Structures are given as C-alpha cells and as structure tokens.
Amino acid sequence: MRIHVRPVARLRGEVTVPGDKSISHRAALFGALAAGRTEITGFLEGEDCLATLGAVRALGAEVTRKGAGHYLVDAGGPEALAEPEDVIDCGNSGTTARLLMGVLAGQPFWAVLTGDASLRRRPMDRVAAPLRQMGATVVGRQGGSRLPLAVGGARPLRALRFASPVASAQVKTALLLAGLWADGPVTVEEPAPSRDHTERMLVAFGARLSAAGGAVTLHPGGSLRGRAVAVPGDISSAAFFLVAGAVVPDAAVSVKGVGVNPTRTGLLDVLAQMGADISRRESGAGTGVATAEPAADLRVTSARLRGTSVGGTLVPRLIDEIPALAVAACLAEGITEIRDAAELRVKESDRIRAIASELARMGATITERPDGLRIHGGRPLRGAAVSSGGDHRMAMALVVAGMLAEGETVVEDTDCIATSFPGFLDAVNALADGPCAQVSA
Numbered sequence: 136m137r138i139h140v141r142p143v144a145r146l147r148g149e150v151t152v153p154g155d156k157s158i159s160h161r162a163a164l165f166g167a168l169a170a171g172r173t174e175i176t177g178f179l180e181g182e183d184c185l186a187t188l189g190a191v192r193a194l195g196a197e198v199t200r201k202g203a204g205h206y207l208v209d210a211g212g213p214e215a216l217a218e219p220e221d222v223i224d225c226g227n228s229g230t231t232a233r234l235l236m237g238v239l240a241g242q243p244f245w246a247v248l249t250g251d252a253s254l255r256r257r258p259m260d261r262v263a264a265p266l267r268q269m270g271a272t273v274v275g276r277q278g279g280s281r282l283p284l285a286v287g288g289a290r291p292l293r294a295l296r297f298a299s300p301v302a303s304a305q306v307k308t309a310l311l312l313a314g315l316w317a318d319g320p321v322t323v324e325e326p327a328p329s330r331d332h333t334e335r336m337l338v339a340f341g342a343r344l345s346a347a348g349g350a351v352t353l354h355p356g357g358s359l360r361g362r363a364v365a366v367p368g369d370i371s372s373a374a375f376f377l378v379a380g381a382v383v384p385d386a387a388v389s390v391k392g393v394g395v396n397p398t399r400t401g402l403l404d405v406l407a408q409m410g411a412d413i414s415r416r417e418s419g420a421g422t423g424v425a426t427a428e429p430a431a432d433l434r435v436t437s438a439r440l441r442g443t444s445v446g447g448t449l450v451p452r453l454i455d456e457i458p459a460l461a462v463a464a465c466l467a468e469g470i471t472e473i474r475d476a477a478e479l480r481v482k483e484s485d486r487i488r489a490i491a492s493e494l495a496r497m498g499a500t501i502t503e504r505p506d507g508l509r510i511h512g513g514r515p516l517r518g519a520a521v522s523s524g525g526d527h528r529m530a531m532a533l534v535v536a537g538m539l540a541e542g543e544t545v546v547e548d549t550d551c552i553a554t555s556f557p558g559f560l561d562a563v564n565a566l567a568d569g570p571c572a573q574v575s576a
C-alpha cells in the first residue's frame with residue numbers, strides 16, 4: 136500500500152490514539168501467567184499485540200474477545216502453561232519474541248519462536264545469553280542469536296544478577312519474568328532507566344519486586360492473580376500528532392487519554408525545550424489501580440520550534456519517538472543533535488539510516504552518525520517519493536513529513552502501519568482541512 140500525502144495548512148480537533156503497545160503486550164502475557172481472569176480494556180488491536188495474544192493462546196491461556204480492545208484472559212497460574220503444538224510466529228514484534236523467551240526459559244518443555252524478515256534480523260542474544268546463564272537452553276540461527284530460536288526451559292532456573300549493556304525494557308522484562316521460576320532473586324541493572332511498565336504491572340498482579348540504586352529485583356515466590364487492566368493511549372502513537380500539531384502553521388489538536396508514565400515522556404520534554412506549546416491535563420483514563428499508569432489529555436498548538444540536543448538518559452524515554460522528532464527537527468530553526476541512540480539501528484529497521492536517507496530525499500540537511508543524527512533545520516521540506524522500509528514508525532513519520540512539505544509526497548510500503556496504529560490515516564484526515572492522506576494500491 137502506498138500513501139499520497141499533500142501539504143496541510145490547518146489541523147484542528149480531537150483525537151484518541153489506540154492503546155499503549157508496551158502495556159497491551161504485558162497485560163496479555165501477564166494475564167496468561169496469572170491464576171484466574173484478567174480483563175483488559177483499551178487493548179491495542181495492532182498486529183504486534185495480536186501476535187502476543189496468539190502466543191498466549193498457544194501456551195494454553197483462554198482468550199475471549201468481548202468487544203473492541205476488550206479481552207478476557209483466563210489462565211491457571213505460572214505452573215500451568217502448556218507446550219505449544221507449533222512454532223510461535225511473533226510477526227514484526229520484538230517485544231513478543233523477547234518477553235516470551237523469558238517465559239519459555241522457565242517451562243518444562245521446548246518451544247520455537249520465529250518472526251518476519253525484520254524480526255529475524257534483530258539481535259536476540261541480549262536476552263538469550265543471560266537466560267543461558269540462568270540454565271535455559273536457547274539454540275538457533277547465528278549461534279543462537281537470531282530467530283527462529285528454540286527455547287528449552289529449566290526449572291528451577293538459577294538466580295542471577297545481570298548488568299545489561301543496553302537500556303532495554305525488553306531485556307529487563309524477559310529476565311524478571313524468568314525470575315518467576317528461579318531459585319533465588321533475579322536482579323537487572325541498566326545503564327539508564329528504561330520504561331517501567333513491567334514493574335508496575337507485575338506488582339499489581341501480586342509479584343514481589345524491589346528496586347534500589349537503578350537495579351530492579353524479582354523475588355520468586357509471589358503469586359500472580361488475574362485482575363483488571365485499563366490500557367491508556369499510546370504516547371508513541373500520539374507523538375505523530377504532537378509533532379504535526381506543533382509544526383503545521385494553524386494547528387490546535389487535543390490527544391485524549393494518553394499514557395504519561397515518566398519513563399515514556401521524553402518527547403514532551405524535548406518538544407517543550409524546542410519551544411512547542413503543549414499543555415497537559417491529567418485524565419482518569421488508564422489510571423486504574425491495575426496498571427497504576429498515569430494518563431493525560433495533551434493539547435498542542437502551532438509554535439516556532441528551535442533545534443535542540445538529545446542524548447544520555449533522555450534517549451530511552453523517547454527512543455520510539457525519534458522518527459517523529461526528526462521530522463520536527465527538520466522544521467525547527469537551527470541544529471538538532473541526537474546522540475547515544477545507537478539502539479535505533481536494531482529496531483524494526485535501521486532507523487538512523489532510514490531517517491537520514493528518506494528525509495534527505497525530501498530536501499532535509501541531515502547527517503547520519505554512528506549513534507544518532509545531526510539535522511540542520513529551518514529549511515522547507517519538498518514532497519518526494521519515500522519508503523518506510525517496512526517500519527511502521529517510519530511510515531507514520533514520513534506521512535507527517537509529507538503534511539509539512541511543499542508538493543505531494545508518496546510514501547511506499549505502508550501496510551506496516553497496522554503493526555501499531557490501525558486507523559492512523561483516518562485520524563490524520565479527520566484533523567486536516569480535507570483529506571490529506573490517500574491510499575493507492
């Protein structure tokens with residue numbers, strides 16, 4: 136699917152973004168590990184999270200769809216998972232694959248995980264290596280570092296203290312989950328704090344966790360019980376509207392019920408630093424005790440942005456928003472430097488390369504760095520033919536770039552948007568002054 140985008144001068148109205156992807160994955164997976172019923176509302180029905188639902192079904196949990204984003208997960212507790220009959224396909228979803236590896240490490244059976252071409256290229260050794268230290272067997276392509284991988288569990292697993300070389304919530308979560316079947320505490324240290332949805336939600340389900348000095352520990356022996364989880368809107372999806380609303384000349388856009396967990400709000404801080412006008416009103420949605428995840432309504436109006444620099448501990452707080460941020464940086468006066476973001480090279484695509492090459496086609500002055508980008512902004516973007524490279528966040532960032540460019544932009548390879556934001560185009564068109572983004576085959 137290809138999207139034709141025309142420039143937009145005015146953007147007005149309210150939008151509700153779909154449920155948070157990270158929280159939806161965890162709600163489904165933790166529900167499958169807990170005893171009893173987990174009732175999820177606001178679940179993201181994008182391909183990634185549907186892959187997690189498929190996986191938990193394959194592991195024996197009963198999943199019932201009650202309505203849009205409303206699911207029941209019934210399961211028998213951490214000892215009750217069943218050996219899957221077939222290979223589990225994680226599709227495009229790194230979170231599905233890596234979190235499942237942690238769960239499978241503690242099971243008395245073998246399971247095989249695979250994924251699409253992008254996921255089969257992504258590094259899995261960051262999770263496989265520490266799981267092997269705990270006693271699990273992980274074998275597969277490229278020395279057991281790429282999908283397809285077979286995971287043979289051990290029970291009990293060995294206790295572990297692991298200093299992760301990367302700030303990754305997927306690594307952290309996989310190891311903490313494996314800790315449910317360990318013979319002692321499992322502690323994960325990170326170079327910078329990553330998103331903490333797992334910690335919040337596991338505690339709410341009844342797991343025993345403690346945190347000290349930048350490390351988090353799971354103490355085995357807690358009992359997980361099913362419960363209600365209200366998933367707030369995804370700030371990573373809201374990001375596209377926040378950037379468009381900040382840069383389109385005549386814009387006033389409200390994004391309702393967005394999760395504003397402080398480990399995820401780096402983009403709000405950076406846009407404020409760039410001079411964006413974003414106000415925030417705490418909202419009830421998603422604040423249910425189940426997830427203890429804060430949510431807010433965000434309102435953005437047009438502003439003149441200036442360049443900024445982004446690096447260090449801020450990076451994990453906005454890692455998925457960097458494609459959208461790069462578009463804002465192209466329109467901001469002056470230079471924007473993004474550093475310490477080498478992780479972008481192992482996302483759904485090499486996002487440093489993809490951002491640099493596609494925005495350069497639109498006339499941006501942008502230089503690729505090993506760990507980031509240097510963008511000289513304040514010059515108009517030109518409509519051009521660009522491609523997402525099969526990466527959902529690239530596709531949506533390029534649609535936003537097209538809204539801000541002169542002339543028509545054609546974004547190729549956009550089916551991937553369904554990974555995280557089905558309904559994205561309808562939402563864009565509803566805010567614009569007439570349909571601005573049209574699909575052609």
Ligand code: S3P
Binds near residue numbers: 157303304
């Ligand atoms: C995620 C963690 C991040 C993020 C991904 C979702 C999660 O990845 O980029 O989109 O839900 O735990 P890493 O853990 O690899 O940094």
